[in-house]
Amino acid sequence: MTLYMHPVSTASRPVRLFIAEKKIPIAEKVVDLMTGEHYKDEYTAINPSRMVPTLVDGDFRLTESAAILRFLASEAKAPEYPSDNRKRAKVDEALDWFNTQFYRDFAYGLLYPQVFPNHKRPTDEHQTGTIKWGLDKAKVWFAVLDKDIIGSQQYVTGDQISIADYFGACIATAGELIGCTYEGFPNVQRWLGNVKKLPSWPTINEVMYGFASSMKGKDFVNL
Amino acid sequence: MTLYMHPVSTASRPVRLFIAEKKIPIAEKVVDLMTGEHYKDEYTAINPSRMVPTLVDGDFRLTESAAILRFLASEAKAPEYPSDNRKRAKVDEALDWFNTQFYRDFAYGLLYPQVFPNHKRPTDEHQTGTIKWGLDKAKVWFAVLDKDIIGSQQYVTGDQISIADYFGACIATAGELIGCTYEGFPNVQRWLGNVKKLPSWPTINEVMYGFASSMKGKDFVNL
Numbered sequence: 001m002t003l004y005m006h007p008v009s010t011a012s013r014p015v016r017l018f019i020a021e022k023k024i025p026i027a028e029k030v031v032d033l034m035t036g037e038h039y040k041d042e043y044t045a046i047n048p049s050r051m052v053p054t055l056v057d058g059d060f061r062l063t064e065s066a067a068i069l070r071f072l073a074s075e076a077k078a079p080e081y082p083s084d085n086r087k088r089a090k091v092d093e094a095l096d097w098f099n100t101q102f103y104r105d106f107a108y109g110l111l112y113p114q115v116f117p118n119h120k121r122p123t124d125e126h127q128t129g130t131i132k133w134g135l136d137k138a139k140v141w142f143a144v145l146d147k148d149i150i151g152s153q154q155y156v157t158g159d160q161i162s163i164a165d166y167f168g169a170c171i172a173t174a175g176e177l178i179g180c181t182y183e184g185f186p187n188v189q190r191w192l193g194n195v196k197k198l199p200s201w202p203t204i205n206e207v208m209y210g211f212a213s214s215m216k217g218k219d220f221v222n223l
Numbered sequence: 224m225t226l227y228m229h230p231v232s233t234a235s236r237p238v239r240l241f242i243a244e245k246k247i248p249i250a251e252k253v254v255d256l257m258t259g260e261h262y263k264d265e266y267t268a269i270n271p272s273r274m275v276p277t278l279v280d281g282d283f284r285l286t287e288s289a290a291i292l293r294f295l296a297s298e299a300k301a302p303e304y305p306s307d308n309r310k311r312a313k314v315d316e317a318l319d320w321f322n323t324q325f326y327r328d329f330a331y332g333l334l335y336p337q338v339f340p341n342h343k344r345p346t347d348e349h350q351t352g353t354i355k356w357g358l359d360k361a362k363v364w365f366a367v368l369d370k371d372i373i374g375s376q377q378y379v380t381g382d383q384i385s386i387a388d389y390f391g392a393c394i395a396t397a398g399e400l401i402g403c404t405y406e407g408f409p410n411v412q413r414w415l416g417n418v419k420k421l422p423s424w425p426t427i428n429e430v431m432y433g434f435a436s437s438m439k440g441k442d443f444v445n446l
Binding site: 048062065066068086093096123126129130144147148 | 271272274283285286287288289290291293294297298308309311312313315316318319320322323324326327331344345346348349352353356364367370371372
């Protein structure tokens with residue numbers, strides 16, 4: 001099996017982290033988003049949506065980060081994706097919660113327009129409005145995550161880590177690109193601390209942190 | 224079990240449709256989004272994210288439309304969510320594909336800002352820019368859906384209907400609110416025709432079509 005990915009990609013990081021932690025034998029191939037390699041014919045033949053990651057095993061091709069996590073965890077019969085229907089449903093719920101409103105408003109609404117040129121809106125008023133809209137909504141989701149989802153738990157679905165923590169923590173920590181410290185969300189801070197204890201966290205996120213360092217001192221709107 | 228829902232909600236419709244088709248004994252409770260009932264204490268205690276649908280069975284509470292579909296189909300051992308890992312992964316991939324970029328750009332980027340007052344952007348330039356951004360991206364996703372995902376197949380993951388078709392068709396048909404006919408996407412039209420053959424389609428979508436009729440003649444930007 002081969003994972004097509006980029007080390008800075010928010011969607012690639014949780015999959016790479018899970019593979020590293022579980023020591024699953026999967027080769028990696030970098031798709032250089034910075035030079036637009038994902039728009040070239042070779043890659044669009046693999047993933048017409050032009051996104052990373054994609055898992056390839058012969059004729060079997062699987063896109064969508066959360067779907068890849070579900071698949072790999074199912075294959076490994078990992079406790080991070082329980083087989084009991086109700087427990088599994090709570091992990092699916094958390095994965096989908098992160099993948100919808102949270103990802104949209106926090107990453108696509110607040111972070112990406114400030115960090116990636118192709119996400120920047122064409123006029124100042126549109127750009128400023130987009131960022132304010134994303135910020136207002138992101139604050140609502142962080143408050144729900146902090147108070148209602150995590151609360152006094154160690155992880156999002158209880159006191160055991162699941163693939164939803166892998167996924168959600170990688171989206172939340174993308175905020176470090178614009179200097180988010182998650183002040184005012186103490187349970188989120190504690191939860192991220194828990195996920196960051198995974199032994200592979202530093203290696204997998206090294207390039208992302210390098211990218212974040214390169215932007216230090218820039219004036220970003222953040223939480 | 225009780226499903227808290229609203230009949231016009233894009234996320235409620237696929238769950239109600241699946242329940243109706245599979246004749247699963249679940250009571251329904253309307254949460255009146257139009258009067259802001261989802262922001263009141265009684266409902267936020269059930270779903271702090273203030274969204275519908277939510278499935279409740281005693282202490283077990285499940286939010287997120289796609290997670291509820293996965294759960295109900297798993298409980299029913301329905302062929303619409305295969306138990307084979309690779310086949311299931313392809314359904315998960317399609318569910319997540321619809322739930323992420325497609326839902327974001329088409330519904331939250333193009334439809335909702337034109338239809339719902341609380342999604343309208345505060346200035347004209349921001350509103351116009353948002354709609355153009357949503358339209359441009361939505362066209363890309365419809366092209367991928369038409370050519371690469373559906374192609375010559377009857378349904379999104381092959382020639383058998385899956386819960387991803389329930390989910391995706393309900394998001395795509397939300398476009399009828401702004402007069403989308405999906406011209407130029409013949410495979411999407413054919414696929415929607417297939418899903419609309421489900422016997423419960425007219426009943427479940429009656430209120431949505433009533434809402435669409437009430438807005439006929441308005442000048443919307445659409446596909």
